[in-house]
Amino acid sequence: MTQVALKCEGVTVSYGALRAVNDVSHDFQEGRVYGLIGPNGAGKTTLLNVLAGRQMRHRGRVFCGGQEISQRPAYERARMGIGRSFQIIKIFGEMTVAENLLIAAQSRRPGFQPFWISRSFDKQFREQLDATLELTGLAAHRDDIAGTLPYGLQRSLELGVTLIPDPKILLLDEPLAGIGHHEIQAALELIQKVSQGRTVLLIEHNMDAVMSLSHEIVVMSNGSVIACGSPEAIRKNESVRSIYLGEDAL
Numbered sequence: 001m002t003q004v005a006l007k008c009e010g011v012t013v014s015y016g017a018l019r020a021v022n023d024v025s026h027d028f029q030e031g032r033v034y035g036l037i038g039p040n041g042a043g044k045t046t047l048l049n050v051l052a053g054r055q056m057r058h059r060g061r062v063f064c065g066g067q068e069i070s071q072r073p074a075y076e077r078a079r080m081g082i083g084r085s086f087q088i089i090k091i092f093g094e095m096t097v098a099e100n101l102l103i104a105a106q107s108r109r110p111g112f113q114p115f116w117i118s119r120s121f122d123k124q125f126r127e128q129l130d131a132t133l134e135l136t137g138l139a140a141h142r143d144d145i146a147g148t149l150p151y152g153l154q155r156s157l158e159l160g161v162t163l164i165p166d167p168k169i170l171l172l173d174e175p176l177a178g179i180g181h182h183e184i185q186a187a188l189e190l191i192q193k194v195s196q197g198r199t200v201l202l203i204e205h206n207m208d209a210v211m212s213l214s215h216e217i218v219v220m221s222n223g224s225v226i227a228c229g230s231p232e233a234i235r236k237n238e239s240v241r242s243i244y245l246g247e248d249a250l
């Protein structure tokens, strides 16, 4: 029987009178990919922030592997195996690819000192680094300055930074944002590869991509979950189609 990896219960986030997330409850099962879709402003990123511990001012509860984590800050959740990538790429543009990955690996360790890379980083780091470079297709770029990479490879590095601590749960916020048409297929294959054996929550506006990558789609509108189900069921769902004014979008 599959286990619940991540769970939210009655999560509500208010900004003044606005309910950005409104009483959202959902179980995310181990090893499954969940596409989180909805129009702009639906509350998707805010919900992801609640799950990642980056939005602590909320009502409701969050659980990871059965343990309540509602009060745990983001860095503790990261050490518990929750990795989060961002809509806007957050890498150190003036450092090399390998340095970016090493900082990410070290930062998940207790006692980490920011902006300091041990010269004697241990075998485990080397192995993590090599595996992540290989996985993300960045092995040939390990010594390149990150900011000089083509955009698609910067996106791969952003994903690598999230992956290097080997999170069991991946929260991906628009990982295809800004990627050119010719790079989409490679990016999709990478996301598919890194999703194996992990629980993934994927916010993505590219409908074909999110439908092909996900086992289950969760649809938000005005802060609430209005539907969830298989990609096929969601494509046919009338209320979902009506919030996407152009039905072709689905």
Ligand SMILES: Nc1ncnc2c1ncn2[C@@H]1O[C@H](COP(=O)(O)OP(=O)(O)OP(=O)(O)O)[C@@H](O)[C@H]1O
Pocket: 015, 018, 020, 038, 039, 040, 041, 042, 043, 044, 045, 046, 047
């Ligand atoms: N810090 C904030 N202060 C005030 N309002 C906010 C804040 N962050 C988000 N909001 C509002 O909360 C609502 C939900 O925003 P959120 O970014 O979660 O939506 P989203 O579904 O991720 O949208 P998009 O697809 O455009 O990224 C929006 O109306 C947004 O303007």
